[in-house]
Every structure is written in structure tokens, then in C-alpha cells.
Amino acid sequence: DAGVTQSPTHLIKTRGQQVTLRCSPISGHKSVSWYQQVLGQGPQFIFQYYEKEERGRGNFPDRFSARQFPNYSSELNVNALLLGDSALYLCASSYDNYEQYFGPGTRLTVT
Amino acid sequence: ILNVEQSPQSLHVQEGDSTNFTCSFPSSNFYALHWYRWETAKSPEALFVMTLNGDEKKKGRISATLNTKEGYSYLYIKGSQPEDSATYLCALNNAGNMLTFGGGTRLMVKP
Numbered sequence: 084d085a086g087v088t089q090s091p092t093h094l095i096k097t098r099g100q101q102v103t104l105r106c107s108p109i110s111g112h113k114s115v116s117w118y119q120q121v122l123g124q125g126p127q128f129i130f131q132y133y134e135k136e137e138r139g140r141g142n143f144p145d146r147f148s149a150r151q152f153p154n155y156s157s158e159l160n161v162n163a164l165l166l167g168d169s170a171l172y173l174c175a176s177s178y179d180n181y182e183q184y185f186g187p188g189t190r191l192t193v194t
Numbered sequence: 195i196l197n198v199e200q201s202p203q204s205l206h207v208q209e210g211d212s213t214n215f216t217c218s219f220p221s222s223n224f225y226a227l228h229w230y231r232w233e234t235a236k237s238p239e240a241l242f243v244m245t246l247n248g249d250e251k252k253k254g255r256i257s258a259t260l261n262t263k264e265g266y267s268y269l270y271i272k273g274s275q276p277e278d279s280a281t282y283l284c285a286l287n288n289a290g291n292m293l294t295f296g297g298g299t300r301l302m303v304k305p
Contacts, residue, residue, distance in 0.1 A: 125295030139291040
């Protein structure tokens with residue numbers, strides 16, 4: 084079975100631009116969570132979606148938004164990019180909101 | 195805001211040495227404690243999910259203990275091998291919908 088997949092792998096954007104990151108969960112998993120990992124720190128929770136509804140939101144500005152589709156895949160959207168948004172963005176899927184399985188991440192660089 | 199701390203930040207050991215690191219977390223509203231192993235350029239890999247005070251779990255040469263009353267968990271690696279080199283992350287799950295990660299312990303095992 085395929086694990087969690089994320090696309091793209093790497094991305095370079097300019098300040099002020101917008102970006103969309105994609106995540107496909109493990110088959111059968113209905114929950115998707117997004118995390119931001121800045122170099123030298125642990126991942127920080129951004130959002131969780133379950134059955135297409137937002138179930139949790141971390142301490143991130145409104146420039147960050149997400150959605151989940153009927154097939155349980157998810158997109159994370161970041162508007163008006165800042166240099167500080169440069170990070171690895173991880174997606175995790177879960178069957179029961181208990182054990183979370185992570186994808187390899189999308190490395191976003193904002194110049 | 196929950197504060198999950200890991201120590202040490204990094205650790206260099208010789209092949210064959212045994213080692214251990216610590217994860218500290220607030221003991222109130224505890225739900226579960228997760229340990230992940232994260233190799234560079236790969237997805238974080240789930241090692242253990244621990245829920246009960248006094249829990250001890252083992253996977254090969256790696257084991258973990260949990261003390262929810264005093265708010266800490268230890269991860270032990272017996273007879274470290276170069277392939278154990280990775281960042282080890284702990285994460286507190288206190289509400290079932292988000293993980294709060296520590297900063298990680300970066301382990302380097304020299305042959």
C-alpha cells in the first residue's frame with residue numbers, strides 16, 4: 084500500500100506570491116493534518132481535517148488555509164508569502180486520530 | 195500552549211554504545227505520547243505510541259518508558275548502529291486531533 088504522498092517535493096516562490104501544497108492520505112484514512120517544520124525545530128501543527136471538516140487549527144495567521152476533498156486528499160494554501168514561511172511542510176494521515184503517518188514533506192523556499 | 199522539551203539536542207556516540215534521551219511534557223490532560231524516528235530526506239517513522247503510566251514498549255534494540263505523573267518519557271537504544279543515526283522526535287497528543295512536538299534529539303552514531 085502506498086504511504087502518504089505529497090507534491091511537489093520542492094518549491095521556490097517569491098515574497099507576496101501564493102502557494103498550494105497537496106497531500107494524498109493512506110487509503111482508508113479520513114483525517115489529514117498539516118505541520119510546518121522550520122530548521123532546528125520540531126514540526127508545528129497547522130490544521131487538521133476530518134471528513135472534509137476542519138477539526139483543529141494551530142497558531143498560524145489567516146494567510147494559511149486548507150481544505151479536504153471528497154476523496155480525503157487535502158490542499159494547504161498560503162497567501163502573501165513571507166520569507167519566514169520557508170520551511171518543510173509535512174502532511175500526516177490517520178485512521179482514528181490516534182496514530183499519524185507522515186509523508187516526506189514539501190520543501191518551500193521563499194526568496 | 196503546551197511545552198514539550200527534548201534533551202539533549204544532539205548526541206554523538208560510537209557504534210556499540212547504548213544511549214538514551216528524554217522527552218518532558220506537561221502531565222495534565224495527557225492522552226498519548228508518540229515517538230518518531232526521522233532520517234534525512236525521508237518521512238518521520240512512527241516508533242511507539244504510549245498511553246498508560248508505566249508503559250514500556252520495545253522494538254528491536256529500541257525501547258521507551260512513560261511516566262505520566264511526572265511528565266517524562268525515555269527512549270533507549272541498545273548497542274547503537276550507524277543506521278540508528280536520525281532525529282528522534284517525541285510528540286504529545288492531548289486532545290486526539292493534534293500533536294505538539296519537541297525539538298528533537300539528533301543522534302549520530304560513528305562507525
